Amino acid sequence: MADVKALLGQFEAMAADPKALMDRYIAEGKKVVGCFPPYTPEELVHAAGMVPMGLWGGQVTPSVAGKYNPIFTCSLMRSCMELGMTGAYEGLSAVIMPMLCDTYRGMAGAWRVGVPGVPLIAFIHPQNRTDPGARDYLAAEYRTVAERLEKMTGAQVTEEALQKSIDVYNDHAAAMLDFCRAANEHLDVVGPVARHAVMKSARFAEKAEHAALVRQLVEQLDALPRHAWKGKKLVLTGITAEPDSLLEMFTAHGIAVVADDLAQESRQYRTPVPAGKDGFDRLAGQWQGRQGCSMVHETRAERGQMLVDMAKETGADGVAVCLMRFCDVEEYDFPYISRDVEAAGMPCLCLEIDQSTQNNQQNGTKIQSFVEM
Amino acid sequence: MAETAPKPKRELPKSRQMVNEMTAKVYADAWEAKRRGEPVAWSTAIFPLEVPETFGINVLYPENNAAAVSAKHYGDGLIAHAEGALRYPINICSYARLNLGMADKLRDAAFDGADPLMPLPDLLFLANNSCTQLMKWYENLARDLDIPIFFVDCLYRYDEGELEPHRIAYGRGQIEKLIADLEVFLGKKFDWDRFLEVQKRAQINTKLFDECVALNSTKPSPMDGFDLFSYMAPQVICRGKEITTAIFEQWKAETLERIASGTTTFRGEEKYRVHWEGIACWPNLSYNLKTLSSYGINAVINGYVTAWSLHYEPGDLDGMARAYQTASTNSLSTQAIMDKRSKTIEDYACDGMLCHVNRSCKLMTFHIFVGREMIEEKNGVPVANFDGDQSDGRVFSEAQFETRLQAMTEIMAERKRTEGVK
Ligand code: SF4
Numbered sequence: 001m002a003d004v005k006a007l008l009g010q011f012e013a014m015a016a017d018p019k020a021l022m023d024r025y026i027a028e029g030k031k032v033v034g035c036f037p038p039y040t041p042e043e044l045v046h047a048a049g050m051v052p053m054g055l056w057g058g059q060v061t062p063s064v065a066g067k068y069n070p071i072f073t074c075s076l077m078r079s080c081m082e083l084g085m086t087g088a089y090e091g092l093s094a095v096i097m098p099m100l101c102d103t104y105r106g107m108a109g110a111w112r113v114g115v116p117g118v119p120l121i122a123f124i125h126p127q128n129r130t131d132p133g134a135r136d137y138l139a140a141e142y143r144t145v146a147e148r149l150e151k152m153t154g155a156q157v158t159e160e161a162l163q164k165s166i167d168v169y170n171d172h173a174a175a176m177l178d179f180c181r182a183a184n185e186h187l188d189v190v191g192p193v194a195r196h197a198v199m200k201s202a203r204f205a206e207k208a209e210h211a212a213l214v215r216q217l218v219e220q221l222d223a224l225p226r227h228a229w230k231g232k233k234l235v236l237t238g239i240t241a242e243p244d245s246l247l248e249m250f251t252a253h254g255i256a257v258v259a260d261d262l263a264q265e266s267r268q269y270r271t272p273v274p275a276g277k278d279g280f281d282r283l284a285g286q287w288q289g290r291q292g293c294s295m296v297h298e299t300r301a302e303r304g305q306m307l308v309d310m311a312k313e314t315g316a317d318g319v320a321v322c323l324m325r326f327c328d329v330e331e332y333d334f335p336y337i338s339r340d341v342e343a344a345g346m347p348c349l350c351l352e353i354d355q356s357t358q359n360n361q362q363n364g365t366k367i368q369s370f371v372e373m
Numbered sequence: 374m375a376e377t378a379p380k381p382k383r384e385l386p387k388s389r390q391m392v393n394e395m396t397a398k399v400y401a402d403a404w405e406a407k408r409r410g411e412p413v414a415w416s417t418a419i420f421p422l423e424v425p426e427t428f429g430i431n432v433l434y435p436e437n438n439a440a441a442v443s444a445k446h447y448g449d450g451l452i453a454h455a456e457g458a459l460r461y462p463i464n465i466c467s468y469a470r471l472n473l474g475m476a477d478k479l480r481d482a483a484f485d486g487a488d489p490l491m492p493l494p495d496l497l498f499l500a501n502n503s504c505t506q507l508m509k510w511y512e513n514l515a516r517d518l519d520i521p522i523f524f525v526d527c528l529y530r531y532d533e534g535e536l537e538p539h540r541i542a543y544g545r546g547q548i549e550k551l552i553a554d555l556e557v558f559l560g561k562k563f564d565w566d567r568f569l570e571v572q573k574r575a576q577i578n579t580k581l582f583d584e585c586v587a588l589n590s591t592k593p594s595p596m597d598g599f600d601l602f603s604y605m606a607p608q609v610i611c612r613g614k615e616i617t618t619a620i621f622e623q624w625k626a627e628t629l630e631r632i633a634s635g636t637t638t639f640r641g642e643e644k645y646r647v648h649w650e651g652i653a654c655w656p657n658l659s660y661n662l663k664t665l666s667s668y669g670i671n672a673v674i675n676g677y678v679t680a681w682s683l684h685y686e687p688g689d690l691d692g693m694a695r696a697y698q699t700a701s702t703n704s705l706s707t708q709a710i711m712d713k714r715s716k717t718i719e720d721y722a723c724d725g726m727l728c729h730v731n732r733s734c735k736l737m738t739f740h741i742f743v744g745r746e747m748i749e750e751k752n753g754v755p756v757a758n759f760d761g762d763q764s765d766g767r768v769f770s771e772a773q774f775e776t777r778l779q780a781m782t783e784i785m786a787e788r789k790r791t792e793g794v795k
């Protein structure tokens with residue numbers, strides 16, 4: 001048990017201080033490339049022998065970002081901009097940004113003028129995925145990302161290295177899914193904060209290193225007797241479920257997180273990169289396989305049903321939509337997913353996620369009434 | 374107080390009357406088609422409509438409709454319905470809220486709480502060249518109404534320079550697939566000869582539209598710049614039709630006549646010429662117009678109307694794919710947009726740039742925030758922002774608009790005095 005606690009502590013430290021991790025990698029002589037979430041193919045950076053690190057903002061009160069970010073910029077990008085403009089990302093060799101929403105379209109321009117010291121590589125996924133040309137287009141687009149990366153950093157992305165990197169990432173994803181399984185068997189040990197720390201730390205850490213640590217954790221958890229959770233259970237959906245003080249409210253109310261559809265967490269792992277001979281094409285194939293995400297075009301109610309299924313499989317009592325402030329793609333999904341969840345006879349809470357404040361009062365009231373239901 | 378006689382309404386120029394008749398006919402035809410059991414489509418504003426036009430499908434345009442509904446002050450109820458019963462958050466585009474509200478209300482055949490009303494669609498045409506929100510909006514329509522989307526994914530151009538071959542190939546392939554899919558959906562063969570004719574017609578209309586707009590670079594302008602908004606409908610919804618040619622020819626003749634006779638539709642003396650950035654605030658249009666003209670400001674040109682400058686060689690599908698990916702400045706990088714704006718400001722001899730910080734439109738607003746410095750630097754003209762919304766009347770503040778306008782006018786006046794700007 002002491003080992004489990006110590007391991008969880010390591011994940012928590014990584015999740016809490018990505019800057020320290022970045023400084024460590026740079027001190028080891030590695031180049032670090034910032035990857036805007038959630039679907040930047042980190043494998044390309046990894047294959048170039050550099051360290052990809054996710055950029056997920058942070059709890060900051062923006063003071064300068066407003067110069068280039070309108071007030072209704074999503075909370076996540078607003079803090080990324082703030083951190084960028086105040087020098088927190090100095091040391092990154094470049095950043096890669098996927099044009100998944102209107103905020104990103106705007107951010108590409110904002111970044112170029114607001115953070116001129118960290119060069120930007122933008123790219124765009126195809127959204128008409130049933131078109132036969134979509135996959136080829138994306139493979140070609142990924143090639144241009146690799147070329148721009150090579151030009152900027154002097155590194156090389158070879159086919160052999162890319163295949164190896166994809167294996168590392170697929171292996172890591174498998175380890176993370178196994179962790180989710182083990183966590184649910186030990187909800188007394190892996191509370192909402194700890195679960196999140198394991199998931200979030202993966203966005204920053206080098207994947208082989210992280211996978212090894214996760215496997216150790218799973219091994220330790222599997223050695224413990226299974227625990228039957230008596231309290232309420234929730235499925236989380238959205239971009240992120242932060243800050244920790246929000247998750248602590250779940251703990252305080254005896255609520256366990258048993259599954260998630262968060263962009264920062266499980267959406268990263270549920271779609272493996274398919275097998276194939278061409279690395280770029282394999283990565284494009286992963287995009288083609290993604291489902292149930294607000295950033296990926298689908299015309300049927302996949303996400304609503306998916307959440308209902310997730311809740312049923314895990315015995316959850318309800319779904320919490322963690323709605324990132326001013327994230328329009330999520331806001332467009334909210335009506336139908338909340339209706340689908342309720343139609344299945346489950347409550348659907350809507351919690352607001354805002355990186356610019358630690359104040360969770362309103363969310364607290366909603367959680368309270370969920371528990372009392 | 375003695376009652377003053379109402380001012381006689383100025384009669385609309387013939388070309389404007391033709392626009393109104395054309396729009397009324399498009400709606401009437403769509404309703405008639407619906408009654409006959411023929412498919413009616415709803416489409417995003419910058420879709421390759423040459424394809425549905427060739428098939429003879431009746432198409433209506435929710436963005437265009439939302440603008441018309443808002444201008445007639447029918448938007449609030451629909452928006453409230455979307456935010457209330459339908460649960461849409463207040464932060465999403467008000468065109469989307471209005472339209473999703475209307476789509477739901479239209480399930481009740483007796484609904485008549487807005488004007489103009491569109492018949493419910495049987496299929497959707499989606500091109501995301503204006504923004505990503507369109508895609509999310511149409512996903513919801515497709516789900517709620519259980520109808521298919523025919524999608525042409527127009528990739529955002531984050532860098533400057535020519536489009537790479539992989540973008541063109543994807544775009545062209547999608548147009549070809551659109552045609553093939555529609556053949557199956559409609560059970561009808563595509564007439565490639567007619568397609569070529571429609572493409573030619575669209576090019577004639579686009580060229581004419583650009584020419585008419587460009588006439589407003591004349592100093593002083595023959596038109597109040599806000600008139601340009603009124604001529605968008607034919608280009609947006611009937612780009613491929615002959616009636617549009619007739620309207621634009623009439624418009625051109627009237628404008629040339631005004632230039633020759635030194636007259637204008639602008640009310641008052643044109644002291645300043647500004648570039649208007651963004652969509653109009655439809656619910657506040659007449660207030661904006663009145664206030665601008667009271668300061669002698671003519672918003673001679675705006676970036677919005679140029680979004681339908683879809684130029685390609687008829688018969689060239691690659692060119693068509695390129696045009697639909699790049700015509701809307703919303704699909705270009707801020708740098709690329711501002712380069713265009715900067716040139717327009719020069720060509721139209723603008724003294725300033727007035728930017729509508731549109732609560733609905735994140736994309737346009739981002740470009741304003743990032744781009745204003747570029748314009749100030751390059752053109753040396755003042756840039757002023759004001760808050761508003763294209764359809765949601767709750768955002769715009771008359772007091773703020775006027776204060777910002779006042780401040781900008783002072784700078785423009787000062788520049789004329791001290792820098793000898795004419
Ligand atoms: S998807 Fe949402 S959270 Fe992510 S960048 Fe876009 S608006 Fe922000």
Ligand code: SF4
Pocket residue numbers: 436466467468469503504505506507652703733734735736737763
């Ligand atoms: S107003 Fe802006 S957000 Fe709304 S549909 Fe048009 S481009 Fe998209």
